Every structure is written in C-alpha cells, then in structure tokens.
Amino acid sequence: DAGVTQSPTHLIKTRGQQVTLRCSPKSGHDTVSWYQQALGQGPQFIFQYYEEEERQRGNFPDRFSGHQFPNYSSELNVNALLLGDSALYLCASSFGGGGTEAFFGQGTRLTVV
Amino acid sequence: AQSVTQLGSHVSVSEGALVLLRCNYSSSVPPYLFWYVQYPNQGLQLLLKYTSAATLVKGINGFEAEFKKSETSFHLTKPSAHMSDAAEYFCAVSKNQAGTALIFGKGTTLSVSS
Numbered sequence: 001d002a003g004v005t006q007s008p009t010h011l012i013k014t015r016g017q018q019v020t021l022r023c024s025p026k027s028g029h030d031t032v033s034w035y036q037q038a039l040g041q042g043p044q045f046i047f048q049y050y051e052e053e054e055r056q057r058g059n060f061p062d063r064f065s066g067h068q069f070p071n072y073s074s075e076l077n078v079n080a081l082l083l084g085d086s087a088l089y090l091c092a093s094s095f096g097g098g099g100t101e102a103f104f105g106q107g108t109r110l111t112v113v
Numbered sequence: 114a115q116s117v118t119q120l121g122s123h124v125s126v127s128e129g130a131l132v133l134l135r136c137n138y139s140s141s142v143p144p145y146l147f148w149y150v151q152y153p154n155q156g157l158q159l160l161l162k163y164t165s166a167a168t169l170v171k172g173i174n175g176f177e178a179e180f181k182k183s184e185t186s187f188h189l190t191k192p193s194a195h196m197s198d199a200a201e202y203f204c205a206v207s208k209n210q211a212g213t214a215l216i217f218g219k220g221t222t223l224s225v226s227s
C-alpha cells in the first residue's frame with residue numbers, strides 16, 4: 001500500500017519564479033492538506049482540498065494556490081517566489097474532508113536563491 | 114485562537130532514562146491535541162492523540178501523554194529512552210479529532226546518548 005508520495009523531493013528556484021509541487025494521496029484517501037515547514041519551525045497549515053475545492057485556508061497570501069484533480073492528487077503552486085518561501089512543504093492526506101487521521105508524505109525541500 | 118507552546122527546543126537524555134517533553138495549549142474550546150514525531154528527512158508520524166475519551170493516552174513506541182485541563186498541558190513521556198527515539202517531536206492542536214488544519218508548536222529535538 002503506497003503511502004503519501006510527493007514530488008520532487010528537492011527543488012531549487014530563483015527569486016521571482018513560480019513553482020509547482022505535487023502530491024499523491026494514500027490509497028483510499030480523497031482529501032489533501034498542505035503545510036509549510038520553515039527551518040527550525042513547526043509546520044504551518046496552508047490549505048486543504050476536498051472534492052476538488054479549497055475547503056480551509058491558513059494565513060498564507062494569494063501567491064499560494066492549489067488544485068485537486070479527479071484522481072484526488074493535488075498540486076501546490078507558489079508564484080513570485082521570495083527567499084522566505086524556502087522551506088519543507090509537506091502534504092497530508094485523509095478521507096472524507098478530513099474526517100480521518102491524516103498521513104504525511106516525506107515532503108519537498110524548496111530552496112529559493 | 115488555538116495555539117500550543119513547547120517548552121525547551123532541545124532535550125538530552127541518556128539511554129534508559131525518562132523522556133519528558135512539555136507542551137502547553139491555549140484554546141477557547143475543548144481542544145484535540147496531538148503529538149507527532151519527525152525523523153531526519155522524513156514526514157510526520159502520529160504518536161498519539163487526545164480526543165476527550167481518556168486523559169491518559171497511550172501511543173506507539175511506548176510513548177504516552179496526559180491531558181491536564183487545570184494546567185493546560187499535554188506533556189509527552191516515555192519511561193525508558195532508546196537510541197532510536199532521537200528525533201524532532203511536535204505538539205499540535207486541532208478543532209476536530211481527526212486532526213485537520215493542525216496548529217503545531219515549534220518542536221523539541223530529543224537527543225539520546227549511550
């Protein structure tokens with residue numbers, strides 16, 4: 001049983017560029033949440049997708065956007081990258097709009113230079 | 114607004130010693146509280162969670178935590194540390210028992226020496 005998979009594992013981008021991160025949920029899950037974990041900090045909730053719609057959102061600017069596909073996989077897009085966007089981006093999946101325990105992927109390490 | 118505070122960014126213990134990682138919460142409603150562990154270059158793994166069914170919660174790998182409303186605390190303990198317990202530990206709070214839109218503390222790094 002494949003768990004939550006994220007791609008790529010590492011990424012280096014230049015300030016001002018745009019980036020897309022991808023997440024495939026655990027088998028049987030239909031809900032995807034994204035978190036940003038800056039170095040030395042705890043993860044911060046970005047948003048959650050269920051039934052292809054953004055259901056909840058944390059305190060992040062509109063530069064952060066997402067999408068969920070019919071197969072429940074999800075993308076996180078960040079526009080106009082800032083140095084401060086450098087972080088580990090974690091994806092978590094669950095079932096039923098978050099009605100079950102969330103399982104986390106290993107994350108994508110984004111470095112903005 | 115909900116929040117959690119983890120006291121001590123680093124905790125060092127000897128193998129076989131008691132592990133105590135501290136977490137205090139702030140919530141205007143009954144909280145759902147969680148402890149997660151993160152090993153290097155890995156995602157987060159749920160250790161245990163409090164959902165009001167019992168104040169003493171047992172989790173995986175011998176960890177347990179006690180919910181104390183009077184102290185607004187949810188400290189994580191393990192009677193005897195193993196080398197494999199060395200990792201980053203996060204306390205988190207959520208508005209629901211499934212743990213969506215989690216609010217995390219800053220984390221505590223646990224080091225275990227032989």
